[in-house]
Amino acid sequence: MPVGPPVGAPPGPQAWQPPGAPLVPPQPGAPAWEQRPGPPAGPPPGGPFAPPPSAARSRKGLWWSIGAAVVALLVAGGVLFFVLMGGVEPPTGVNATVQPDGVSVTWTAVEGASSYEVFRGDTSVGTTDQTTFLDTEAPGGTEVRYTVVAANQDGDRSEASAAGPAVITTVDAPTPVATVDGAAVQLTWEPVTGAETYAVTRDGESLAGDLTETTYLDPEPSFGDHAYEVTAVDADGEGSSASGSVQVSAPGPWVEANEIATAFPELVGDSPGGDAWNGASCATATPDPGQAAISCDYPNGILMVVVQYADTGQRDARVAEVTGQAGVQTGTWSYGSGAAQGDLWVSAADAAIAWRFITFYESGRELFSIYTEWEGHSQDQLRDEWFAGAPF
Structure with missing residues (x-):
């Protein structure tokens, strides 16, 4: 019966080992749950070199880059727009002040500007090369605001300035x-x-x-x-x-008889009524002939009529009526013992009504006459009571 190797003896060659090869102790196997190492890093020996892949860029950096590009475009566009507009900036500091002869508008000068156009609301009111302008056509009693546009010698114009503060213009004068x-x-x-x-x-x-x-x-x-x-x-x-x-x-209170009142102010008074000399009550009357007349009644019964004639023809017609009466006496009258002041006609001595009629030589009074009568009294009484003291 064959006998196995002794206990503790080195093992014999494995079946896959060739005879005479040194014995290789068996290696323990990797546990089932253990990860095995990956392939070696770097290029295979002897192969061409390939650079490592670049790291992925962050999205935050990408957005910052896009934003910077947009800002650059906007700035460039603004510069281009300013250049296209001619490079004239709008005026600043527009102000308005009401003056007796109009509204004074002022503003700050603009570099490169050669003229300025002033607007009241939407209406152009004038152009100047100064930094002040007087609007003499501003409507009175109205709230107004002004803007100014600058222009250079090439004809380039700025945008309109910001409107200045509102002012209320002085009212216009009435035309009565x-x-x-x-x-x-x-x-x-x-x-x-x-x-x-x-x-x-x-x-x-x-x-x-x-x-x-x-x-x-x-x-x-x-x-x-x-x-x-x-x-x-x-x-x-x-x-x-x-x-x-x-x-x-x-015309005054006497209207059409105002020239009589002017020629004999104390005699007839300032206005119709009872403010005439010696308490007489006077009013306008209708002369025949004549242009105007004032008739006055005195408290004692004396009647006086002052007549203004349009011309000497009317006056002479009245004189003819007076002298045509029976028993009329003709003469002149004067102040005291002075020179004659006019012609005088008096009623007949046996007349029922004593009357006197006088005209004037004085320049400016030659177209006036005064007639007085006093019923039931004599010529001397009429003369002493009225004629001697009447203020004419």
Whole structure:
């Protein structure tokens, strides 16, 4: 029976080993769960060299690169746009100030600019080579704003400047019109933009204030030339005001008989009524013939009529009526013992009504006459009571 190798003896050759080869101790096998090493790094021995693959770039860096490129394009585009616009910058510091003769607009000079165009709102109001401009056509009582455009010698223009602060212009002066209506003077005017109230004066004397209507009636100004002034007031805006005036010749309270009142002011008084000399009550009358007449009644019963004639023909026609009466006596009259001042006609001595009729030699009064009568009294009584003291 064959006997195996002794215990502890070296093992014999394996079946796959060739005879006579040295014995190689068996190697323990790798556990089933253990990873085996990968292929060796680097190129195979003797093979061509290949560079290692580059590391992947981060997305954050990519976005920064794109952003920088966009900014560069925008800056380049802005520079190109500025160049295409001619390189003229818009003015700055535009400001407006209301002056008595218009609105003064100022701004800061622009480098390279040779002229400036000024705009009120959307309306071009003028061009200048200075940095100030006076707008004399600005509408009154209105809020306005200004912008300025700069231009160079090549004709290149800037964008419009930022609008300056708004200002409210001074109200325009009214243009009153005066018309005579009987003894009254009627004033009318067009509404003034921006004005809330109006004031009226005559010859510097205040007649009315805080008027909201555009009309005023002066009921009975004195006879003669008067200057009326109407002032527009911008109470809600800048508190500005402006005045316009008109001249008018007022007929005075006596209207068509105003020249009689001017020639004999003490005798007939300032206006119709009871303010005449010696307490007489006077009023206008219709002359025949004549242009105008004033008739006065005295408390003692004396009647006086002053007549103004259009020409010497009317006066002579009246004289013919007087001298045609029976028993009329003719003479002249004077102040005291002085020279004769005019012709005189008196009634007959036996007349029921004593009367006197006089004319004037004085230049400026030759077309006037005065007639007086006093029923129930004598010629001497009429002379002493009225004629001797009457202020004519």
